[in-house]
Amino acid sequence: MTGASVVSSLVVAAVVGAQAGAAVIAGMVGPLLAAGASWVLAERTFKRNPEALTSLMVAAFAGKMLFFGAYVAIALGVLALRPVPFVVSFTSYFIALYMTEALCLRRLYMNPGGVFR
Secondary structure (H helix, E strand, C coil), rough: CCCHHHHHHHHHHHHHHHHHHHHHHHHHHHHHHHHHHHHHHHHHHHHHHHHHHHHHHHHHHHHHHHHHHHHHHHHHHHHHCCCHHHHHHHHHHHHHHHHHHHHHEEEEEHCCCCCCC
């Protein structure tokens, strides 16, 4: 997830220029941090205690709602990033990364004894 996100955002940033590029990269960072952290926690929790995964995911959902609200407010209000590239990037990475996380969770549930990274 990390490698593909960083490389793709840097390529897009190089194509669109410095100002829009900064917004594209910022739009990638928030979803990547949240999805990466929740995936690591989910995988560790599942290996230790699979029954605790649902409550962890509910708590993570609440935490991510607060994080993303603050992240978008800071990016657009405080940092004054260009809104269209930021929102397009944020939305695209959010959807792609959470789809990837869902597929990883599905695979984890289907193969609980195997290691998946």
